[in-house]
Amino acid sequence: MREYYSITELTREFDISTRTLRFYEDEGLIQPVRRGRTRLFRPSDRHLIRQIMRGKRLGFSINEIREIIQMYREPPGEVGQLKLMIKRIEEKREDLRQKRRDLEETLGELDQLEESCVERLVELGVTT
Amino acid sequence: MREYYSITELTREFDISTRTLRFYEDEGLIQPVRRGRTRLFRPSDRHLIRQIMRGKRLGFSINEIREIIQMYREPPGEVGQLKLMIKRIEEKREDLRQKRRDLEETLGELDQLEESCVERLVELGVTT
DNA sequence: CACGCGATTTACGTAAAAGTCAATTGAGCG
């Protein structure tokens, strides 16, 4: 496991710009350490970026992604906080389950569409 | 099956604004018919709106949603077009499969997080 | 030391996806 990653290393790995990474820092999503003014990204920052990119692909906004990420940051010690956190986790999961239903439906419809295309090709005498 | 829906009926059903529906029309996603200047939405328009909302929840942009929707509009009769369409369908499906992987990973991590919260509660002597 | 190069900061710009507001229209109803 590497100690540190430079900003450009990560921009290449995730195919994003430096501006984007700095923006995520401004937004409090990541907190790379500094050597002088230069940012040094730890493996944990890298993992956070992976989570951010996943969230983006799933259509979560920066705010929603922040909500998820913050849950990982603070492992609360107090009972009330823990229960609240479990509730918030459950909400996010419900959100994700909705997305999964949407996804399966969309995939299903695309399957149908493709099938009808293939049928049409067969009618036209095309050997698939 | 109803003949027509009014714009406000649909804004209530899908919890969106009239502005949004008109915007979707401007963007060519839906084409309600007119009685005078008033829009009348058919069941097919309603189904399109459902597809649009699903696409939005999955993080697709208007342009991406338009790509999907257009595939349903034009059932091409020509072989080349059909093959091209099948290719585009396959691309969208790959996109959706990526989202599904992202989704499962995120759900998995949230499961873990919740478990550790529950554990922590047990340690604190809380009877779940 | 001079230089090149990558990183940073600051500030303004922009595209997408609507929200908001004002003026207008038209259908139905007493």
Add this chain to the structure above:
DNA sequence: CGCTCAATTGACTTTTACGTAAATCGCGTG
């Protein structure tokens, strides 16, 4: 007919998520 209420149009505004440009900094190398 006059009124109301939903619907329309057009213009301007807002928010999100960065892009872009300019000026500066600092470190390693020849």
